[in-house]
Amino acid sequence: MAKAIAVANQKGGVGKTTTAINLAASLAASELKTLLIDIDPQGNTTTGVGIPKQDLPATSYDVLIGTKEISQAIQPTEFQGLHILAADKNLVAANVELIDVENRQTRLRDQLATIRDRYDFIIIDCPPALDHLTLNALVAADSVLIPIQCEFFALEGVSQLIDTIDRIRESLHPTLAIEGILLTMFDDRTNLTRQVAADLKDFFQDQVFDTVIPRSVRLAEAPSHGKPVLAYDMRSKGAESYIKLAKEVLARSNRT
Amino acid sequence: MAKAIAVANQKGGVGKTTTAINLAASLAASELKTLLIDIDPQGNTTTGVGIPKQDLPATSYDVLIGTKEISQAIQPTEFQGLHILAADKNLVAANVELIDVENRQTRLRDQLATIRDRYDFIIIDCPPALDHLTLNALVAADSVLIPIQCEFFALEGVSQLIDTIDRIRESLHPTLAIEGILLTMFDDRTNLTRQVAADLKDFFQDQVFDTVIPRSVRLAEAPSHGKPVLAYDMRSKGAESYIKLAKEVLARSNRT
Numbered sequence: 145m146a147k148a149i150a151v152a153n154q155k156g157g158v159g160k161t162t163t164a165i166n167l168a169a170s171l172a173a174s175e176l177k178t179l180l181i182d183i184d185p186q187g188n189t190t191t192g193v194g195i196p197k198q199d200l201p202a203t204s205y206d207v208l209i210g211t212k213e214i215s216q217a218i219q220p221t222e223f224q225g226l227h228i229l230a231a232d233k234n235l236v237a238a239n240v241e242l243i244d245v246e247n248r249q250t251r252l253r254d255q256l257a258t259i260r261d262r263y264d265f266i267i268i269d270c271p272p273a274l275d276h277l278t279l280n281a282l283v284a285a286d287s288v289l290i291p292i293q294c295e296f297f298a299l300e301g302v303s304q305l306i307d308t309i310d311r312i313r314e315s316l317h318p319t320l321a322i323e324g325i326l327l328t329m330f331d332d333r334t335n336l337t338r339q340v341a342a343d344l345k346d347f348f349q350d351q352v353f354d355t356v357i358p359r360s361v362r363l364a365e366a367p368s369h370g371k372p373v374l375a376y377d378m379r380s381k382g383a384e385s386y387i388k389l390a391k392e393v394l395a396r397s398n399r400t
Numbered sequence: 401m402a403k404a405i406a407v408a409n410q411k412g413g414v415g416k417t418t419t420a421i422n423l424a425a426s427l428a429a430s431e432l433k434t435l436l437i438d439i440d441p442q443g444n445t446t447t448g449v450g451i452p453k454q455d456l457p458a459t460s461y462d463v464l465i466g467t468k469e470i471s472q473a474i475q476p477t478e479f480q481g482l483h484i485l486a487a488d489k490n491l492v493a494a495n496v497e498l499i500d501v502e503n504r505q506t507r508l509r510d511q512l513a514t515i516r517d518r519y520d521f522i523i524i525d526c527p528p529a530l531d532h533l534t535l536n537a538l539v540a541a542d543s544v545l546i547p548i549q550c551e552f553f554a555l556e557g558v559s560q561l562i563d564t565i566d567r568i569r570e571s572l573h574p575t576l577a578i579e580g581i582l583l584t585m586f587d588d589r590t591n592l593t594r595q596v597a598a599d600l601k602d603f604f605q606d607q608v609f610d611t612v613i614p615r616s617v618r619l620a621e622a623p624s625h626g627k628p629v630l631a632y633d634m635r636s637k638g639a640e641s642y643i644k645l646a647k648e649v650l651a652r653s654n655r656t
């Protein structure tokens with residue numbers, strides 16, 4: 145039975161897509177069958193693993209709206225053990241179209257239930273908003289992984305996200321857990337980074353992952369080659385940190 | 401008669417808020433009456449100029465939904481010549497609530513018309529999405545300033561934004577112009593930055609601003625003190641680059 149993790153934070157540019165791609169690829173590299181789900185209309189996860197967004201047979205939009213079953217829309221990637229439910233810009237319309245649909249917030253959860261037994265992990269990349277797409281992911285997931293840059297605006301938004309998670313627990317999904325808080329683009333040379341990191345550790349205590357993702361240009365270069373960093377530059381700091389994160393996620397999963 | 405510029409890009413974390421705050425503050429510092437409008441539910445522009453988001457008398461949500469006139473919601477900041485229409489998290493609901501409202505995409509334009517004569521510039525900070533909030537800003541503005549990081553995912557999203565601008569020109573706002581493409585968080589030590597910058601200049605030609613905003617930690621520190629960088633550290637590279645941008649925007653405005 146797969147564990148489903150939503151990678152979410154409404155603050156933009158904090159490393160959601162980079163984390164979803166590289167965590168999923170690191171899990172797949174350890175022989176775990178992994179499904180990556182892209183529900184961001186930008187489709188960055190889709191291109192980041194080398195899938196062209198034109199002429200896709202089916203996408204996460206079709207699955208959410210209900211014109212395709214998820215099993216018909218999932219496709220393999222060139223990376224062993226890693227499958228993807230791709231996204232395209234039709235998703236922009238989903239936010240509006242989902243308004244009139246019955247059980248609009250459980251569409252993804254209901255679809256995932258039909259294929260969960262085929263995977264060990266399901267990783268969902270969310271858009272930078274607390275919209276119906278992100279809500280669908282939070283309802284469908286077992287836990288939420290929150291990437292965060294150690295900067296002021298990113299810190300400001302966390303409480304809104306935690307409020308949203310609490311609201312979902314009260315209504316649709318009482319067992320939604322926090323997988324962890326991941327510090328990304330970490331540059332410990334600046335006071336700002338050290339100060340925000342200290343604030344986050346004070347507030348979230350052991351929910352903050354031990355693994356910290358350093359700022360590393362290899363992570364920003366890899367997607368332009370359509371590859372996770374593991375396949376682009378195995379020896380880079382970026383690749384090592386996501387392998388370490390995968391190990392930590394596995395250790396936490398075995399504990400619970 | 402004020403010139404209204406929307407600062408928009410659906411890619412997250414590219415420097416929209418940082419640009420909106422510091423361009424507005426630089427214009428205000430050159431004795432131009434400037435109104436900053438925050439329509440992002442994160443409210444980063446609001447806290448970035450030192451306005452607390454709790455207990456606001458009125459916000460951009462009230463103006464969009466129609467329960468307050470814009471003239472009742474605008475407030476001064478502590479910076480000479482700089483006013484703000486603040487945002488709070490109620491805006492998250494606006495995307496859904498605006499669906500059933502008449503003339504939902506021209507709400508902001510209609511409201512701005514009532515106060516345009518009081519300002520020289522109006523700068524609108526948008527959320528990281530092509531949603532009804534951003535559409536309202538694009539319809540209300542004379543032009544769009546597009547901040548962009550020189551990275552792969554940011555490059556990928558520009559064509560979606562240009563498509564949206566074209567659609568708005570065909571329907572609601574035929575004269576919507578592109579104010580310019582602004583390269584932000586520029587670090588010319590990496591190949592990736594130089595390559596993406598070259599691609600952007602090839603594609604957008606002289607629509608790319610001569611001014612480039614360097615990566616500068618002072619820009620990231622300033623909002624935690626509730627100040628534009630001009631007021632936080634006048635001599636920093638960040639402050640100088642936004643003063644230069646304000647001069648370039650003024651020169652372009654006089655030309656048209």
Ligand SMILES: Nc1ncnc2c1ncn2[C@@H]1O[C@H](COP(=O)(O)OP(=O)(O)OP(=O)(O)O)[C@@H](O)[C@H]1O
Pocket residue numbers: 155156157158159160161162163184188270271272328329330357358359360361363364365367382410411412413528551552553554
């Ligand atoms: N650790 C890192 N070091 C250097 N660059 C990084 C790192 N993590 C992400 N990046 C780069 O920073 C930018 C933002 O990251 P990313 O797109 O993953 O964030 P996001 O949260 O998914 O953004 P959005 O909110 O738009 O979905 C991208 O260009 C990415 O390549």
Ligand SMILES: Nc1ncnc2c1ncn2[C@@H]1O[C@H](COP(=O)(O)OP(=O)(O)OP(=O)(O)O)[C@@H](O)[C@H]1O
Pocket residue numbers: 154155156157272295296297298411412413414415416417418419440444526527528584585586613614615616617619620621623638
């Ligand atoms: N030139 C710069 N140098 C260093 N840091 C910067 C620079 N510009 C912005 N930042 C920082 O990078 C982060 C992202 O910038 P900002 O929040 O302005 O982007 P945004 O596009 O408004 O994000 P969102 O999509 O969430 O609205 C912030 O923490 C900001 O302080």
Ligand SMILES: [Mg+2]
Pocket residue numbers: 160161162184188270
């Ligand atoms: Mg992303």
Ligand SMILES: [Mg+2]
Pocket residue numbers: 416417418440444526
């Ligand atoms: Mg912003």
